[in-house]
Amino acid sequence: MVDEPGVLFGIATGTVVATDLLAGAFTLPPVPTALVLVIVAGLFGARLRVLLAAALGVIAWAFYTGFTENRFGQLTLATGDLTRIGAFVAGALAVALMIRRVQTSTHGAEVRHG
Secondary structure: OOOOHHHHHHHHHHHHHHHHHHHHHOOOOHHHHHHHHHHHHHHHHOOOOHHHHHHHHHHHHHHHHHHHHOOOOOOOOOHHHHHHHHHHHHHHHHHHHHHHHHHHHHHHHHHHHO
């Protein structure tokens, strides 16, 4: 059931939210919080379609902006926010694609030797 894209996307979204909450609880500074959120989104994005991986980047940006940059979930769309949304999406996609590339090369090596 976890391999179902909708279920995995829901789990991924919940994990992004939990990660942001934990970062806040441990008073992690903004830059490390952003990096952790991008990595979490990318880790799950590696198992999803590219569009869903990008959506996880947007969700990570929304929680970061709403609860790390601003207060009480307030989203803004100032110039810095537009740059950050691009960075979150690009970062999540980069992590996802790197993981896919490693998995593909690893599985390819197993097939050749197995």
